[in-house]
Amino acid sequence: MTETAAxxxxxxxxxxxxxxxxxxxxxxxxxIWPEAPIHTxxxxxxxxxxxxxxxxxxxxxxxxQRLGLRQKGFRALLPLFPLAAQQxxxxxxxxxxxxxxxxxxxxxxxxxxxxxxxxxxPFRYAxxxxxxxxxxxxxxxxxxxxxxxxxxxxxxxxxxxxxTHLVTNSEYGRRMIAERYRRDAEVIHAPVDIGRFTxxxxxxxxxxxxxxxxxxxxxxAIEAAIAARIPITVVGDGPDxxxxxxxxxxxxxxxxxxxxxxxxxxxMMSVARAVVVPSTEEFGIVAVEAQAAGKPVLALGAGGAxxxxxxxxxxxxxxxxxxxxxxxxxxxxELDRLDGADCRANxxxxxxxxxxxxxxxxxxxxxxxxx
Numbered sequence: 198m199t200e201t202a203a204x205x206x207x208x209x210x211x212x213x214x215x216x217x218x219x220x221x222x223x224x225x226x227x228x229i230w231p232e233a234p235i236h237t238x239x240x241x242x243x244x245x246x247x248x249x250x251x252x253x254x255x256x257x258x259x260x261x262q263r264l265g266l267r268q269k270g271f272r273a274l275l276p277l278f279p280l281a282a283q284q285x286x287x288x289x290x291x292x293x294x295x296x297x298x299x300x301x302x303x304x305x306x307x308x309x310x311x312x313x314x315x316x317x318x319p320f321r322y323a324x325x326x327x328x329x330x331x332x333x334x335x336x337x338x339x340x341x342x343x344x345x346x347x348x349x350x351x352x353x354x355x356x357x358x359x360x361t362h363l364v365t366n367s368e369y370g371r372r373m374i375a376e377r378y379r380r381d382a383e384v385i386h387a388p389v390d391i392g393r394f395t396x397x398x399x400x401x402x403x404x405x406x407x408x409x410x411x412x413x414x415x416x417x418a419i420e421a422a423i424a425a426r427i428p429i430t431v432v433g434d435g436p437d438x439x440x441x442x443x444x445x446x447x448x449x450x451x452x453x454x455x456x457x458x459x460x461x462x463x464x465m466m467s468v469a470r471a472v473v474v475p476s477t478e479e480f481g482i483v484a485v486e487a488q489a490a491g492k493p494v495l496a497l498g499a500g501g502a503x504x505x506x507x508x509x510x511x512x513x514x515x516x517x518x519x520x521x522x523x524x525x526x527x528x529x530x531e532l533d534r535l536d537g538a539d540c541r542a543n544x545x546x547x548x549x550x551x552x553x554x555x556x557x558x559x560x561x562x563x564x565x566x567x568x
Contacts, residue, residue, distance in 0.1 A: 206230045207289035209301045212239040213256070214267055215456070216246035217408060218387070218482040219317055222366070223296040224250040225388045225549050226315065229557050230294070236285050236304060238278060241267045246458055259285055276345050279303060279352040292564050294556075298479075303356035311361035311563050315385075315556070318370050318479040319357075319377040323350035325477075326412045333411055333436075354378055362563045364556070366480035367501040373479075383559060386504070387480040388552030389489060391544055393459060396491025396537050397467035402428045402452075403495075403527075404465060405473045406483045409435030414497075414518050416441060417475035419451055421495075421523030427470070430454050432462065466490035471532045474502060475518055481505060484512070489544035491537030495526055505547065511540045 208230060210223045227235060227250070234255040239262055242248060259281040261274055274281075282303035287293060293306035298317035306312050322330040323346045330346065331339045354377065357363070363382040365371050374382045405418035415431060419441065422429035430452045431441070438453065445451040457465070466472065472487035473495045480501035484494045488511050496502040498514030506512040513531055515522045526532065 203288040203290040203307070204232070204234055205289065205291035206233040207236060207287050207293045207306070208233045209236040209285070209287070209293060209295035209297075209304045211237065211297055211299045211301045212271060213237045213244075213247055213251070214239060214241045214271060215244055216250075216459075218478075218480070219296065219298050220247065221390075221482055222315065222317070222387050225552055226294060226296055226556060227251075227254070229553050233294075234288075236287055236301075238262075238281055238285075238300060239266065239271055243267075246456075257286070275349070279349055279356075283356070292560055294560055302353065302360060305359070312359070313362045313364065313560050313563050314357075314360045315364045315366075316357075316370070316374060316382065317366055317387075318373050320349060320353055321412065322346060323353060324377055325373070329412045350377075362559070364559055367504050369500045369504070370479045385552065385555045385559065386547050387482055387485075388549040389482055389485040389544065389547045391489045391548050393463050394486060394489035394491075394544075395463070395467055396541055399492070399533070399537070400468040400470055402430050402469060403471055403473055404430050404432060404469045404487075405475065406432040406462070407476075409433050409438040409441065411437060412476060414475040416444075417518050417520050417523060418473040419445055420520035421473065421475075421527060423448055423450055424520060424524035425527035426450065427527055428452070429473070430465065432457055432465065462486075463490065466492060471495055471512075473523065475523065478502060485544050485547045488512070488540035491541050493532045493535040493537075493540055495523060495532060505543075507539075507543055511535060511543045 236257045238259045240256050240258050261281050278300045282300040285304050289310050293312045295301040296315045299320045302314050334342050357378040364385050365382040366387040371382045371384050403422050407413050409415050428450045432454045434456050442453050467490050469492050471493045474484050477500040484505050487494050494506050494512030498516050508514045513526050
């Protein structure tokens with residue numbers, strides 16, 4: 198029996214459960230190599246936002262897929278992810294290209310095959326968001342979680358040492374990789390599908406968009422909007438949603454939209470007043486999407502926002518995640534004076550076409566140089 202030849206390029210991503218920022222980056226990478234098989238720890242083929250991008254693709258999953266967990270329960274598998282990652286069977290004759298903010302950095306190509314990893318950041322819960330992760334757990338479980346995160350952090354450093362070439366989404370990401378992995382990384386800013394967004398008239402409502410978890414600081418945006426008496430819509434879902442809905446349901450100014458599809462999100466951004474980004478993002482695709490829709494951004498002046506938002510021209514950067522400081526900017530009217538055309542022009546620096554070209558060139562260079 199003749200064995201099937203290994204594909205030239207193999208692709209990898211942590212888990213494909215919902216469409217968020219990292220998944221948007223991955224689908225752009227996958228579009229560069231449309232015939233390449235995709236490897237991921239978990240895949241939910243029911244997600245209506247992911248499905249169109251992955252239709253017809255060969256998707257290989259880990260043994261954990263048999264457990265049937267999806268977005269709401271997958272965090273329970275945290276201790277198992279490192280082992281599952283390194284046991285992924287990956288066939289490739291030319292190169293493995295992964296997109297990782299957690300575990301795909303540990304996928305192992307066949308001997309002699311280079312591994313290029315687009316690393317959004319070292320696994321945040323093992324490093325810079327560790328305390329937040331611990332506080333989200335009952336006190337009795339924190340020592341166990343802490344020990345698990347210690348093991349994952351050590352595993353991750355070893356895994357990163359075996360990657361041929363690291364690429365990251367921002368200078369902020371590059372600094373974190375240097376600090377945690379003692380490796381240098383090439384910076385290629387994350388892609389944004391600029392064409393999805395059409396600037397429209399500026400409306401009254403603010404938007405805060407993303408997974409509703411503690412480290413995203415959704416409550417900072419909500420408290421600031423309430424203090425400034427400006428209506429705000431929370432777009433997204435996550436483990437903290439029910440608690441926040443309960444806390445703010447009688448306040449009148451806050452609306453929870455849940456997850457929305459790409460078309461609805463683009464329509465909401467088109468008529469928003471501004472978009473609030475209250476957390477430190479490694480890159481922060483939402484901030485660029487807002488500008489593509491001609492809307493200014495009110496963001497924490499840390500992480501990727503310092504590279505994607507022009508302070509005083511396409512948004513305002515606040516020096517700490519203090520709701521009162523965010524509210525002060527909202528009350529000042531500074532955001533309303535910013536030009537939507539300037540926002541759009543700035544966003545065009547981060548187009549998907551530019552990203553694909555640079556990633557393809559980086560991978561080609563690594564292949565030419567060899568392992």
